[in-house]
Amino acid sequence: MMFGPDICGTQTKKLHVILSYQGQNYPIKKDLQCETDKLTHFYTFVLRPDATYSILIDGRERDPGSMYTDWDILPPRKIKEVNAKKPADWDDREYIDDPNHVKPEPHDWIWKAPKIPNPQYKGPWKRKKIKNPNYKGKWKIPWIDNPGFEDDPDLYVLKPIKYVRIEVWQVNAGSVYDNILISDDPVYAKKVVEEVFSNREAEKEAFEEAEKLRKAREEEVLVETNCLLN
Template sequence: MKYNLFISLFVISICSVLAEVYFEEKFKDDSWEKNWVYSKHPGKEFGKFVRTAGKFFNNEEEDKGIQTSEDARFYAISRKFKPFSNEGKDLVIQFTVKHEQDIDCGGGYVKVFDCSLKEEDLHGETPYLLMFGPDICGPGRKIVHAIINYNGKNNLIKKEIACKDGVYSHAYTFVIKPDNTYEILIDGEKVEGGDIEADWDLLPPKTIKDPDAKKPEDWDDRATIPDPDDKKPEDWDQPEHIPDPEATKPDDWDDEMDGEWEPPQIDNPDYKGEWSPKQIDNPNYKGEWVHPEIPNPEYKADPALYKKPEICAIGFDLWQVKSGTIFDNILITDDLEYAKEQLKNLKDKQEGEKKAKQALDDAAKEKKSDEKDDDSEEDEDAEEDDVKPVEEPEHDEL
C-alpha cells in the first residue's frame, strides 16, 4: 500500500513538473492592478473591479478575487502574457466565478486573444480566439458559452450546456485537444465533450443535397388516403345550433315594440361536425422521399481545427445589470490533471461559503427582529404618552 501511494505521488509530481503553465492569476495582492489594463474605448461607460473576497467566504485572504462593483455597466479589462501556441498539446482554460449578488442578467465568461489585442481599446467587437464561461439572463437563459473563432468567424457550440446558478463559487474548465476533441467541465466534473468539427460549424458540411436530383412526379409519399368507399350518412348534415324547444315567449313581450320574438339558440345535440371519409393505408405509398446527397466540393478537412498559432492575452469583456461577480483562479495550461489539482479545495471552499452565508443571513434576521421589537416598544411608549389622566369630578360642598 505504501509503495503504491509513493508511486502515485511520484507520478503526480512528475506530471506537475511537466505541465506547462502559460498563465496563472490568483489576485494575491493589490499588484494585480499594475498588470491588468482597463479599456478606454470611447462611447462606453466601463465599471471598475475591486479586489475582495466578498461578503461571505471560506478564507478571506485566499478567496480574494476581482469583483464587479457598479451596476448596469460594461466591463472590459485584459492582461497579456508570453505568447505560445497549443500546437500538438492540450489547451486548458480554467477560472472560478462567484455570482455573490445572485445575478439576474450578465456575463461571467472570459475571452482569449492573440497578440494583436489593443488592451486600451477592448470592446464588444474586438476579435478574439475563444470565449468561454457562464452567461445568465433571466430564468430561461443559464448557459455556458463556448465560442471558437475560425477563419475570422465566431462560432458558438451547437449544444446547449447549463451553467451553475446561485451565489457560491464554481469552476469552469475548457479543454481543447490536438485530436480535435474537447471537454467542458464544471467544478472539475465533465459535463460535455465530443468532436470539435461535429459540435461547431467551423467547416462547410461534408455533403450537400444533389442539385440535379428531383423527386419523381409519380412518387406518392402519403402514408394514408381517404377511403374511396366511405360515404357520408344521409342524416349527417345537421345544424350546429337550434332554437331552444323549451323557451317560451315572455308575457311582457311586445311585437310592435320589441320586434318579432325568436327563441334563443342552443347547441344541437345531433350536430356531428364536418364530415370527412375515414383514412386507410395508401397502397401506393413509397415512403418519405430522401433527397440524395453528394460530396460537398467546398468541404476540406482540417486536422488542425484545434490549433491557435498565437495565444497572448486573456480578458473580461462583458455586461452586468447587477454587479457583484467575483472572478478568480485563472489558469491557462496544457495539463488537465494540473488544472484539476488546483481545484482540490473547491468543495471545502463552497461549504465554507455556505456556512458563512447562513451566518450572515441569520445575523440579518436577528437584527431585523431586534429592530422590530424596538419599534414595538417605541410604539407602546408613544401610546402611554398619549393617555391623559382621568380627573376626579368636582363635588358640591355640603
C-alpha cells in the same frame, strides 16, 4: 478563445464559447446556459485533437460536441442537393383506403339523417384505412458532399496562450475570480477541480449564514425606518 459566463439583468444568462480562427471570431451556435446562483462555480472547456470538445460545469459534463458542427468556422461537410426533386413514383401516403372494405347495402346504412333523430344513424360511411404497402416514408432532400468543404487537420490547434484576460462589467459587487488553469492534461485538470470543490459544503454554509445576517440587518433598518416615520 473566449470562455465564461455572462449574466446581465434578467434576460442574459449564457455561457460564451468564442473561438478565433484565421483572424475571425466564431461564437458557438448552441444556446448554453450558465449557473445563476451566488455560489462559486468551475467552468471547464476541453478541446481534443479530433476537434471534439466537452464543456463541464463543476466537473460535470454538460455539452459535448464538435468544432465541425457547432461553429461556422469551416463550411459544412454535407449540403442538401438543391436540384433534387421527389421521384414521380415516390409514394408518401402512409395509409390508404382499404380496397376490400365494401360499403354496406342501403337497407343497413342510413346515409342522411332524417328530420328527427334516428337511433340507427351512423353518419357518412367511410372506407377504413390500412397501412400502405408501398409507403416509402416522407421524402427528404438528400445530402451530398459539399464541394466547397476543405478540411483543416489542425483545426483544434490553438496559438500559444501567453495571457489570460478577465473581462468584467458589473453593477453589483461580489464577483470573485480565482483558480484559472490552462493545461494539456485533462486528468490533472479534473484533480484540480475536485480539490477546489472539496470545501463546497463549507462555502454553502458560510453563504447561508451570511445571508441570514444580511436579512437580519435589513429587517433592523426597516424597523428603525418605520419608527422614524411614525
